[in-house]
Amino acid sequence: MEPPSILVMQVASPGGPAALQAASRPMPVARDHEVVVQARAIGISSADMMIRRGEYKWMPPLPAIPGNEMAGVVVAVGAQVDGALRGQHVLVSSRELPVRGGCYADAVAVPAEALFLLPPGVSFTDAVSLPNFQLAGALLYESGVRRPRSIAVYGASGGVGLAIAQLATASGIDCIGVVSTHEKAAFVRAAGIPEVLLRDDDLPSTVMELTHGRGVDVVYSLAGPDMIRNLDLLAPLGTLLSYSHLGGFMPDADFYGALRQRLGRSLGVRVYSIHTLDEQHETRRGLLNGALELMACGKLMPPPPTRWPLSRAAEAHEAMESRQTLGKVVLVPDSLW
Numbered sequence: 001m002e003p004p005s006i007l008v009m010q011v012a013s014p015g016g017p018a019a020l021q022a023a024s025r026p027m028p029v030a031r032d033h034e035v036v037v038q039a040r041a042i043g044i045s046s047a048d049m050m051i052r053r054g055e056y057k058w059m060p061p062l063p064a065i066p067g068n069e070m071a072g073v074v075v076a077v078g079a080q081v082d083g084a085l086r087g088q089h090v091l092v093s094s095r096e097l098p099v100r101g102g103c104y105a106d107a108v109a110v111p112a113e114a115l116f117l118l119p120p121g122v123s124f125t126d127a128v129s130l131p132n133f134q135l136a137g138a139l140l141y142e143s144g145v146r147r148p149r150s151i152a153v154y155g156a157s158g159g160v161g162l163a164i165a166q167l168a169t170a171s172g173i174d175c176i177g178v179v180s181t182h183e184k185a186a187f188v189r190a191a192g193i194p195e196v197l198l199r200d201d202d203l204p205s206t207v208m209e210l211t212h213g214r215g216v217d218v219v220y221s222l223a224g225p226d227m228i229r230n231l232d233l234l235a236p237l238g239t240l241l242s243y244s245h246l247g248g249f250m251p252d253a254d255f256y257g258a259l260r261q262r263l264g265r266s267l268g269v270r271v272y273s274i275h276t277l278d279e280q281h282e283t284r285r286g287l288l289n290g291a292l293e294l295m296a297c298g299k300l301m302p303p304p305p306t307r308w309p310l311s312r313a314a315e316a317h318e319a320m321e322s323r324q325t326l327g328k329v330v331l332v333p334d335s336l337w
């Protein structure tokens with residue numbers, strides 16, 4: 001009898017969405033200190049698309065399986081692992097693993113110590129948003145920027161942008177979401193963020209009106225040609241913090257010159273990656289566990305995700321890159337679709 005196999009989506013030759021190809025691999029086996037987690041939901045992140053394109057600074061070896069987060073059920077445990085873990089609902093985050101990625105699969109084997117146990121009431125599809133809230137917490141509290149009183153968030157209808165907005169709101173930070181369409185604005189308002197502006201609006205004047213002429217302490221920005229304009233949303237000593245460049249657009253303006261022109265407000269610019277916390281194990285896990293506690297008690301409630309079957313991951317990537325999705329984008333094993 002042949003051993004059971006699983007479906008994985010892998011990249012042998014980096015490129016566009018079509019570079020994601022289905023492959024069959026043997027069902028993973030738990031070594032002494034490992035468990036096998038059978039997937040119920042798999043999150044998609046911008047890092048996955050950079051892996052697919054071969055652009056990720058922390059690339060796994062090719063052929064690479066993208067995927068930084070999976071929620072599922074422990075179906076097997078290694079000889080040195082407490083058997084009580086079998087059957088537990090858990091989250092796997094590749095931020096806790098030696099190599100990023102690996103979660104575009106029906107099942108994975110990971111060290112038992114890397115798991116996050118899911119309390120009752122936290123669904124699998126909600127759980128794969130937790131790494132977004134972990135990154136949001138890092139951006140809000142661990143980015144070297146003083147705790148803000150007010151923020152503006154670009155891409156507020158996306159997984160990370162909405163996580164920043166929701167976590168900030170739950171923490172008592174005034175938040176203004178910025179999106180590209182009326183549909184996205186309605187989606188963000190329904191998720192509990194009352195102040196949402198369109199990117200094409202006269203943002204500087206509107207933000208100053210909403211903040212009584214002060215501006216916001218931090219603008220969480222997607223890299224793009226309008227980043228210079230975002231400096232005019234900031235309060236004195238404010239920071240423009242770039243957290244993604246999903247659209248692939250990079251500013252071509254003279255940032256230093258623009259900052260000098262606004263010297264009276266002493267503004268700053270920072271490009272942030274959660275890889276800053278790669279060697280800060282307790283801080284990194286603490287951010288995710290803090291978000292998990294807030295989710296378990298109902299203070300963080302991700303909106304329903306956009307779902308695709310695992311075998312159609314390429315279509316999900318295409319939709320996400322063309323900004324056709326709202327909120328978290330989640331893959332589901334084909335057997336559960």
